[in-house]
Structure formats: C-alpha cells, structure tokens
Amino acid sequence: MSASVSPSLTEPSATSSVDANSALSALLHRQQQAHLAHMQISVNERRERLQQVIALLVEGHQSLAAAMEADFDGRSKGFSLMNDVLGSMASLKHVRDNLIHWVPEQSRTPFAPYDQLGADAKVIYQPKGVVGIMGTWNAPVFTLLSPLACVLGAGNRAILKPSELAPRTAETLAELFARFVDPALVAVINGDARVGAQFAAQPFDHLVFTGSTAVGRKVMAAASANLTPSRWNWAASRRQLLVAKGIWMSIVAVWFWPRRPMAGNYVSAQTFFMFLRITSRRLSIAFATISGNIILLSPVILIMSRLSINITMSVFVA
Amino acid sequence: MDDAKKRGVTVISSHDVLAIPDRRLPLQLVICPDDDAAIMQEEIFGPVLIIRTYQQIDAVIADINRRSNPLALYYLGTDVAEQQQVLNQTRSGGVTINDALMHAAMHDAPFGGTGASGMGHYHGREGFLQFSHAKTVFTVPAHDPRAEWGMLPPFYDGFDAMMASQVVPD
Numbered sequence: 001m002s003a004s005v006s007p008s009l010t011e012p013s014a015t016s017s018v019d020a021n022s023a024l025s026a027l028l029h030r031q032q033q034a035h036l037a038h039m040q041i042s043v044n045e046r047r048e049r050l051q052q053v054i055a056l057l058v059e060g061h062q063s064l065a066a067a068m069e070a071d072f073d074g075r076s077k078g079f080s081l082m083n084d085v086l087g088s089m090a091s092l093k094h095v096r097d098n099l100i101h102w103v104p105e106q107s108r109t110p111f112a113p114y115d116q117l118g119a120d121a122k123v124i125y126q127p128k129g130v131v132g133i134m135g136t137w138n139a140p141v142f143t144l145l146s147p148l149a150c151v152l153g154a155g156n157r158a159i160l161k162p163s164e165l166a167p168r169t170a171e172t173l174a175e176l177f178a179r180f181v182d183p184a185l186v187a188v189i190n191g192d193a194r195v196g197a198q199f200a201a202q203p204f205d206h207l208v209f210t211g212s213t214a215v216g217r218k219v220m221a222a223a224s225a226n227l228t229p230s231r232w233n234w235a236a237s238r239r240q241l242l243v244a245k246g247i248w249m250s251i252v253a254v255w256f257w258p259r260r261p262m263a264g265n266y267v268s269a270q271t272f273f274m275f276l277r278i279t280s281r282r283l284s285i286a287f288a289t290i291s292g293n294i295i296l297l298s299p300v301i302l303i304m305s306r307l308s309i310n311i312t313m314s315v316f317v318a
Numbered sequence: 319m320d321d322a323k324k325r326g327v328t329v330i331s332s333h334d335v336l337a338i339p340d341r342r343l344p345l346q347l348v349i350c351p352d353d354d355a356a357i358m359q360e361e362i363f364g365p366v367l368i369i370r371t372y373q374q375i376d377a378v379i380a381d382i383n384r385r386s387n388p389l390a391l392y393y394l395g396t397d398v399a400e401q402q403q404v405l406n407q408t409r410s411g412g413v414t415i416n417d418a419l420m421h422a423a424m425h426d427a428p429f430g431g432t433g434a435s436g437m438g439h440y441h442g443r444e445g446f447l448q449f450s451h452a453k454t455v456f457t458v459p460a461h462d463p464r465a466e467w468g469m470l471p472p473f474y475d476g477f478d479a480m481m482a483s484q485v486v487p488d
Contacts, residue, residue, distance in 0.1 A: 072341065073340040073341040073342055074340075074342070087423060090423070090425045091425045091440075091441060094425040094426060094441075094442070095445075095446065098426075098443070099446065101443075102443050102446045102447075108454070110456065113463075114458065114459065117459040117461065117462070117463070118459035118460065118461075119456065119457060119458055119459045120456075120457040121454070121455070121456045121457070122454075122455050123452050123453065123454050123455070124452075124453050124455060125446070125447070125450035125451070125452060125453075126450060126451045126453050127449070127450065127451075128449055128450065128451050131449060146425075146429075146440060146441070147440040147445070149425075149440075149441075149445070150440045150441065150442075150445030150446050150448060150449050151440075151449045153445075153446050153449075154446050154447075154448075154449035154450040155450070156449055206449060208438075208440070212361055213361060213386070213434050213435065213436075214361065216436065
C-alpha cells in the first residue's frame with residue numbers, strides 16, 4: 001500500500017492532501033484491525049518482524065545512502081551508512097537479541113490480607129497497538145527505524161512519516177518497505193507539512209515525534225484529541241468481555257456491593273460497560289432489566305465473576 | 319544571524335555564505351551575544367555555535383538552569399568533581415562527557431528529552447517499556463473472607479474502629 005500511495009502524496013495540491021488523509025485513515029484502520037485480531041505476539045514473531053527490517057536495510061543501504069547524499073547536496077555516503085543505516089541496525093539487532101529478557105510478565109506481591117489468601121498479582125507488558133513515527137530531516141532514517149526497533153520489539157505495528165525535507169530518502173524508504181514488509185505491519189506515508197499535521201491528528205495508540213520543540217508542541221496538541229486511551233481500551237475490552245464466562249447474578253454483585261455505600265459521589269463519576277455471556281433466554285431477559293440500572297454507570301470495565309449467589313441477593317435488593 | 323550582526327556581535331564564518339549556491343551552510347561562530355539577542359531566544363537550526371565565556375562553573379549552571387532543559391549536555395574537561403557537579407545540578411535528556419552526540423548511539427540505554435526537550439525515550443529495555451502497556455492483573459483467591467469478617471456492607475459494628483486502629487505512622 002505504501003508504494004502505491006506514497007508518490008501521489010508528494011503532490012502539494014489540496015486534493016492530494018484530502019486523499020492522503022483518507023488513505024492514512026484507511027491504513028491505520030487496517031493496521032489496528034490486524035492488531036486486534038492478533039494481539040499476543042510471541043518473542044519469535046517479534047524477532048522475525050525485526051529481521052524483516054534488518055533485511056530491508058541490508059538490501060537497500062546503498063540506495064538509502066545515495067538518496068541521503070542527494071537530499072543533503074553531498075552528504076558522505078559513509079557517514080549516512082554509519083549514522084542512519086548502521087545506527088538503526090544496531091537498535092534493531094539489540095532489541096532482537098535482548099527482547100526475550102523484556103517480554104515475560106513479572107510477578108508482584110499482592111497486598112495484605114490477600115497475600116495470605118492465595119491471590120496472584122502480576123504485570124504483563126502488552127503491545128500498545130499501532131504507533132505513528134515522525135522522523136527528522138537531519139537523521140532521516142535513524143529517527144524512524146531506531147524507535148521502530150523498540151516499537152516492533154514491544155509487539156506493535158507502525159506507520160512511518162519521513163520528513164518531507166529529505167524527499168528522496170522518504171521515497172526510497174517507502175519503496176523499500178513496500179517491497180520487504182507487509183503494510184499491515186509497517187507502512188510509510190509521505191507528504192508535506194499538511195500531511196504531517198494530518199498524521200499527528202490520527203488516533204494512533206502511541207505517537208513518536210522527533211524534531212523541534214515548537215513543532216513538537218503542535219504535534220502534541222493535534223494528538224491530544226486522540227491519544228487518550230479510552231477509545232482503544234473500550235474496543236478491546238468489549239472484545240474480551242464477549243468471551244468472558246460468568247454467572248450474571250454474581251457479576252451484578254461485583255458491581256453493586258462495593259458501590260452501594262458510596263452511591264451518589266463515586267459511582268456517578270464513571271460509567272461502566274457490562275458484558276455478559278448469555279446462556280439462556282431467561283438470563284437474557286434478566287440482563288435487560290438489570291442493565292437499566294447499571295448502564296447509567298461507564299467507560300471501561302472488565303467483569304468476570306465467581307462470587308456466590310447469596311452475596312448477590314443481598315446486594316441486589318439494595 | 320542578521321539580528322546578531324546588527325547588534326555588532328562578532329560572527330566568524332568558515333565560508334562566505336553567498337558563495338555557496340546549494341543547501342550547504344557555512345560553519346559559524348557567534349561570540350558572546352547578549353541574552354536578549356534573537357539567537358539566544360530562538361532554537362537554532364544549522365551549523366551555528368554560540369560562544370559564551372565564564373569564570374565560575376556555578377554561573378554556567380545557573381545560566382543553563384534559567385533556560386528550558388536541553389536534549390543533550392556535553393561536558394568537556396577532566397575535573398571529576400566539576401563533572402559530577404554539572405551532572406547533579408543540571409537537567410538534560412542525556413549527557414556525553416568529552417565528546418558530542420555519542421550517548422544517543424547507546425542502544426542499551428534510553429534516548430530522549432526532558433521538559434521542553436521531550437518526553438519518553440527509545441532504545442534498550444526502557445524503549446521496550448515505552449511502547450508496551452504495563453498492565454497490572456490481580457486475581458483474587460477462591461475464598462474471600464471479607465464478607466465473613468464484616469468488611470463488606472453491611473459492615474459489622476466494630477468496622478469503623480478497626481479501620482481507624484490501623485492508621486498508624488509505621
């Protein structure tokens with residue numbers, strides 16, 4: 001996708017900017033759907049993804065160095081290979097060779113009295129999703145592919161926006177990625193500053209920008225409308241909850257009993273979504289009735305339950 | 319640069335600017351501009367180096383700390399105590415001692431800014447954590463005694479006193 005999209009994006013007309021924005025939105029949507037369909041990425045798969053980018057650099061290092069030489073009106077190819085190609089490659093290989101130590105979940109000590117009761121606590125390191133990376137003109141490959149190493153190592157997908165001030169390098173990157181990497185994993189979008197602004201305004205799960213403080217402020221302002229985690233969490237949690245198994249009564253209990261004594265000042269501050277696995281028509285009707293009371297509550301909630309019915313009843317009467 | 323020249327600030331250039339027709343720029347040194355000169359206020363893009371002089375390192379540290387945190391700080395010198403003082407008393411994204419830029423190439427250590435020079439970082443385990451969500455998962459045990467203990471509504475009579483008794487300084 002990047003190869004077919006990129007050339008048209010370098011046209012400075014208003015039409016192409018609109019096209020670029022819709023192409024970018026479609027690409028981001030495609031990557032996010034791919035991520036949601038496959039969120040648990042093994043160490044081996046992460047290594048294999050990193051290796052694709054390493055192979056791209058091995059294959060394309062001369063054309064990248066030539067493009068940087070032309071973009072800079074005579075930058076040393078040796079310097080470009082050292083700074084941009086080898087610098088990126090060192091990051092990619094370091095992550096490839098060390099991520100096995102970073103990926104495992106970490107056990108944590110539950111608080112009292114649960115530490116004595118057999119509770120379990122852990123921290124898992126989950127990919128954020130799709131990361132946008134905006135590069136600079138002065139290190140046009142390094143500022144994209146060096147962060148990409150950590151982005152892929154963490155199990156994410158990425159869309160790259162090279163600097164329009166190094167246009168040949170940007171175009172070469174787009175061609176190389178189109179040849180070597182599935183655009184649903186990593187894609188390149190090229191265009192002028194307007195495309196850059198549209199890029200920053202996309203609802204990425206994380207945005208990386210390297211550049212000046214002045215532009216950084218604009219990027220953050222554009223991203224602030226989207227980078228709140230609520231949108232992504234909501235979609236993902238719904239997906240997980242639909243496969244949750246539980247008894248509806250006990251799920252009600254989980255939400256009602258802690259909230260009853262605080263009703264009025266705490267519950268109303270948040271809203272919760274509740275998703276139940278309906279196993280019979282009767283439960284389905286009951287859920288509908290209860291939901292009238294509960295859905296006034298919302299944004300993010302996971303409900304799984306194994307509490308007993310008798311607790312439920314005392315709560316439910318309330 | 320125009321502002322600096324207008325103010326009579328000494329500017330030393332490696333080449334005549336007008337003699338280079340392409341995108342290359344000459345190397346330029348700007349010697350001791352005033353604090354209110356434009357070049358001291360704005361971010362510099364290009365091969366321009368401002369030279370300021372000092373007698374006491376404290377004055378340099380104070381001057382650095384009056385401005386936004388830089389992305390990088392380079393200390394050139396062999397005075398270990400002074401190195402440590404600069405490290406302890408200034409805030410910057412990273413530091414290279416006795417050279418420039420090198421810390422950014424550390425793929426086993428985080429690279430990033432602080433304050434106005436940025437947030438977050440990439441490289442190394444810290445970079446992996448930057449792009450991961452650290453998600454806490456708490457699994458309660460099969461048996462939860464809080465209800466038997468009267469710790470869930472309706473609370474038992476001594477609940478308030480039991481909670482209050484735990485508010486201790488150690």
